[in-house]
Amino acid sequence: MAASGEPGQQRQEEVAAVVVVGSCMTDLVSLTSRLPKTGETIHGHKFFIGFGGKGANQCVQAARLGAKTAMVCKRGRERDRKLGTSMKEKRRSAASCTPPTSDVPATKVGKDSFGNDYIENFKQNDISTEFTYQTKDAATGTASIIVNKEGQNVIVIVAGANLLLNTEDLREAANAISSAKVMICQLEVTPAVSLEALTMAHSSGVKTLFNPAPATADLDPRFYTLSDVFCCNETEAEILTGLAVSGPADAGKAALVLLERGCRVAIITLGAAGCVLQSQAEPLPKYIPTEKVKAVDTTGAGDSFVGALAFYLAYYPNLSLEEMLKRSNFIAAVSVQAAGTQSSYPYKKDLPLDLF
Numbered sequence: 001m002a003a004s005g006e007p008g009q010q011r012q013e014e015v016a017a018v019v020v021v022g023s024c025m026t027d028l029v030s031l032t033s034r035l036p037k038t039g040e041t042i043h044g045h046k047f048f049i050g051f052g053g054k055g056a057n058q059c060v061q062a063a064r065l066g067a068k069t070a071m072v073c074k075r076g077r078e079r080d081r082k083l084g085t086s087m088k089e090k091r092r093s094a095a096s097c098t099p100p101t102s103d104v105p106a107t108k109v110g111k112d113s114f115g116n117d118y119i120e121n122f123k124q125n126d127i128s129t130e131f132t133y134q135t136k137d138a139a140t141g142t143a144s145i146i147v148n149k150e151g152q153n154v155i156v157i158v159a160g161a162n163l164l165l166n167t168e169d170l171r172e173a174a175n176a177i178s179s180a181k182v183m184i185c186q187l188e189v190t191p192a193v194s195l196e197a198l199t200m201a202h203s204s205g206v207k208t209l210f211n212p213a214p215a216t217a218d219l220d221p222r223f224y225t226l227s228d229v230f231c232c233n234e235t236e237a238e239i240l241t242g243l244a245v246s247g248p249a250d251a252g253k254a255a256l257v258l259l260e261r262g263c264r265v266a267i268i269t270l271g272a273a274g275c276v277l278q279s280q281a282e283p284l285p286k287y288i289p290t291e292k293v294k295a296v297d298t299t300g301a302g303d304s305f306v307g308a309l310a311f312y313l314a315y316y317p318n319l320s321l322e323e324m325l326k327r328s329n330f331i332a333a334v335s336v337q338a339a340g341t342q343s344s345y346p347y348k349k350d351l352p353l354d355l356f
Helices: 054-064 081-095 113-124 160-164 167-172 174-179 191-203 234-241 248-260 301-315 321-335
Strands: 018-021 025-032 044-052 069-077 105-111 133-135 141-147 153-158 182-185 207-210 229-233 265-269 275-279 286-288
Touching: 018 054, 018 174, 018 191, 018 301, 025 113, 044 054, 044 113, 044 141, 054 069, 054 182, 054 301, 069 113, 069 160, 069 167, 069 174, 133 160, 141 160, 167 174, 167 191, 174 191, 182 191, 182 301, 191 207, 207 301, 229 234, 229 301, 234 248, 234 265, 248 265, 248 275, 248 286, 265 301, 275 321, 286 321, 301 321
Parallel strands: 018 069, 018 105, 018 182, 025 141, 069 105, 069 133, 105 133, 182 207, 207 229, 229 265
Antiparallel strands: 025 044, 141 153, 265 275, 275 286
């Protein structure tokens, strides 16, 4: 079963199958041999600027697999020109290998060079910028990332313009949300905005995929009941449930707690160990391992997984959830074998045919 609409053949007026309401961030990445201790200054060996933000990451990965998507977001305007230059250079070098796929994100960025560069990045990925809102009231969100030689990372985000995405912005994107097959939300925008987006999608019969990151222990109970698929990593599961999660067995116990709170499907990702699936229909947890690879940079691997899962939910609804997760695991494993966030996300043309 081929995805509807091959890259290059999709038209902007087509209805988006995957809508993402979420964040876009400019990634400021330093590569080091190890992560610094508290109060310690260490030398890094490489620095680069890239594109990130959980919402945009998920949108880009779905688009690169061939999905027609839409994103709602907010960005800033006109600042940080020098830093923006390196992003443009990087974008030019990557442009030759970027096939068109056509997504529509909803997000908000600042009226600054980071925001302008992000709009261009969406265009390079053939993602519609119809619902990419600009604001003068805050800078485009940033993520300061340190990655060690094992590919592990620490990240500090400054949400900036992402926190100014509001209900009025959602209303402008209401038709796109209500017409989608799948809608994704996270928590890098104001939780009330994500909650309203989930409510809009749920009331229209759109399948909802919620990624509760960054996690908060006092998450509004409605996030669970409005989520058809609730997908978090082991750290987020610990924060949400209060249970220690150190492997598949623990993840199964945490997933059961999430189901008891009202979500229909709970997925807990375990990094290199794969993921655990549990649902209201099949209450026994299923462990889905992933192949072992040498990680270069794990930044954004979870977003690659979520974007891939959204693609399969939208375009391959007759696949079993277990099979969708196996394929999403594989795609996320590909992403960790290259440096950077979105720059590491694979395109459909570079993946095995049996994934599609």
